[in-house]
Amino acid sequence: MRAYILIEATIGKARDVAAKMKQVPQVKQCFLVTGPYDVIAVV
Helix, strand or coil, X not given: CCCEEEECCCXXXXXXXXXXXXXCCCCCEEEECCCCCCEEXXX
């Protein structure tokens, strides 16, 4: 099973959020994106 977590980050913090998410063992992939969300994590 795969789930996507769509994250809206504070302005200027998307990279920090993505870096922290990558440290979570259950997170398989993490992407910085543009649009309504800033980070997408795959668990």
